[in-house]
Amino acid sequence: MELNASLSLVRPEVILSFSALGLLLVAAWREQAGRLISILAVTALGAAAAFVINFMMNGTNLSAFDGLLVNDAFGNFSKILIFIAAAISLMIAPRFLENAGAMRAEYPVLILLSCVGMGVMVSATDLISLYIGLELQSLSAYVLASFVRSDGRSAEAGLKYFVLGALASGMLLFGASLVYGFAGSTSFAAIGAAMDTEVGLGLIFGIVFILSGLAFKISAAPFHMWTPDVYEGAPTPVTAFFASAPKVAAMALTIRIVLEAFGSQILVWQQIIIAVALMSIIIGAVGAIGQQNLKRLMAYSSINNVGFILIGLATGTEQGISAMLVYLVIYVAMTLGSFACLMQLKDKDGGYREEFADISGLSKTRPALAAALAIFMFSLAGIPPLFGFWGKLVVFNAAVAAGLLPLAVIGITASVIGAFYYLKVVKVMYFDDAADVIVESDDKVLVWTGGLLAAANSPLGYFAIPALGIWTAYAARALF
């Protein structure tokens, strides 16, 4: 295929790469222009998203660069979600980072580069391009985690993330080399064809290692241990970013490699996915119970949610993938909204608070903020009539349709454990005496983001169900 044709299929990534490089140049001269560069970065994301939407509307389904990447509905759907999540992460960040003295121009640039990486991840159809995308995303993320250099916790989070991330990359590469050795190719299609005929022990080892590496990236148990530390240590806007866009990208990548490369041998990977899903649900739920720090709580919550999302993958059906995408959309809205609320927890000296004790009796002093946070918590717990319920429902529906009844029953029963700690947040805010440390937030962007996402998670979100159903089904069909 012509280089030009290939390049035209990756226009969104090209735009983002050049924007990132251009903005880096601007940053070289205007060191303090973080806010301006953030706005330009959001514009670049919007432009990239416009191209992605255009591809999606045209129903493009072409591969580029001799089968290294593909431009299909599934990848494009994931990209839209990633770009939106990244744009929101950019918008909520400036004031927080300014307060921490770290609103430097590199922040939006790193997010853009990370988005390029994620764009490659979700459209990779080859182990090589997969690894390149993953590393581009991860390297940006390591830097972002330690972005507030003056804060010891942030530096620690970055280092931890880097060391463990390198370990995961190593496992992934080891798995990839085994798969290459036994299948004779790095292309997903060729691996899939090789697996049609025979699955040797070496290949199974390779698959296990690849899935382990990916489980680390999506913070699924038993490779979740970095999540609470990194989430707690990283600056809150960065944590919001980690919990949303890269999760979508890594999840989409996992879906694609599992279905396109290993898809023909469902028995090989299905039990791994089921085990990982159940462990994530249970560890995410149980681990959260004792937490005092709200960001750590959100970390366990994300582990828990990843478990529910993986139930959709365990089905290996089109319906299951579509359900995962629905859940991912709702999950991104819930997570970003929760973090937008948590970032409003500021005391009168301007310091950020993130402990349970600080939100005690919040409903008396800041009723709107408490109500929004309560909506997110009930939504994360999957209690109807909040929108989070719909995500759980479609995933479990797919599991039931695929005949995975025991998985569905165990998973849904374990969600009661999760409900316990979400309820605890509501309990502390509504039932306990007011601690009165949190003052009115002066950041209008945060207030509006939190409020709008809370509205989306309220029963009003149900009006989006038909459209969401159509688009996710369309995206999922591209993989089958």
Added chain:
Amino acid sequence: MNAAEFPMLSIMLAIPVVAAAICLFVRAELARIIALSATLLNLVLGVMLWLYYDPAGAQWQFTESASLFGPIGWRLGIDGISLTLIMLSVFLMPICIGASWTSIQKRVGEYMAAFLLMETLMIGVFAAQDLLLFYIFFEAGLIPMYLIIGIWGGQDRIYASYKFFLYTLLGSLVMLIAMLWMIQFAGTADIPTLLNTDFPAEAQKWLWFAFFASFAVKMPMWPVHTWLPDAHVQAPTAGSVILAGVLLKMGGYGFLRFSLPMFPEASADFIPLVFGLSMVAVVYTSLVALVQQDMKKLIAYSSVAHMAIVTVGLFTFNQQGIEGAIIVMLSHGLVSGALFLCVGVIYDRLHTREISRYGGLSVNMPKYALLFMLFTMASVGLPGTSGFVGEFLSLAGAYKVSTWATFIATTGIILGAGYMLYLYRRIAFGPQVNADAAAMSDVNGREMWLLAPIAVVVLWMGVYPETFLAPIRRDVATIVARIERAAPVGDSKLKLVDPTTARYRVVHGPEKNVAEGSH
């Protein structure tokens, strides 16, 4: 008015939501008035619903259908059974608001909003014709109730609110999986269609258990009743009224709407289980009620015992039993609600629920003592009150199936008389040992307005139950006809063909219509 086109049920669902949203933003006095107006308006609409409901018309009336939410169909509609339970809800709601008029002083707007949302969800449960919509309404009720218990409750409110929430959630989630399976199997979530779907006998067992897990907790049946005394005792008065009055009826409604007609074979197979648990509940919880020192706890345990009679009645598979169970549900909704209000009246004055702190109230509170006596008698099941009609019918129905179960369930009435009369004696009669209790003033105008309407309906239902039986008779007959194929063989060996059941199963003819409740 054209009943077919006027979206009456949607309006009844919307009014409380709108009022709740307003209540959040206004000051306390206005919030009370808005809440009362909204609930009274819904009561008026409920009465219109009743008047326009045609007992001989289509099985599902006031139907609405809109596909706003993709797979979740906004399908509403009621039959006679739903109608009576919706009436119960809209009747109790203004009373709840009135009961909280002065006793709730903190965060009034939020309190009223929670109650109004509760009303929407209760009506929604009884009116939903889509399985998923039903589940959403059924489960969503946990959130406002959790807040009501947790924010405005008593000493141990946090423990009680958690227990209520998690217990009920665990029960319901398994039901959700069963519902998803049913929707896959039948290809639709439409309840009227599912009512006529025959599920394979093997699958029925699992589905039945999944539904049982949810409804048994909600009902509540022994041994999963333990959340109820905690929740009742800790909830504010109006919260207890709604819990006992309507929320517990969702369990019975669920058995009637789902378990019986959708899984008749499984229901028949599990009769021994249901009867067994109910018999234990009747005797055990009655005995527990006998030794309670806390008034609310006593009434809470008596609720479990009464609900056990409902489960016995429902699983008799015959007309009388099921009609009786429905009447017990309605009657218990009114009577236990009223009893909680009676407790609330004296609790507001003395701020204790301990029985021994009162005594001889008939001297200084004669009107109160009279009303309290009426509700005590109704709870015991004295002829002339609503309690008698329901209990008699359900036990008469149960006798056809199992004489032993009936025998043991009937002891519940004797024990019920025991604990209720003992309670009444300790509170209203005897010497006035406590000076502060003796100085309490009689019921005031507001409290009279709360209790008197319930007293009237309790007597009405006891004296002329036909008003309440007429709308449900045909729908119960439909259920009986549906489950007849699995009906158990009774051990009472009745010689005669039962004239009542035989008559109502045929098409409505010119024959003389004898009120069934007037046995």
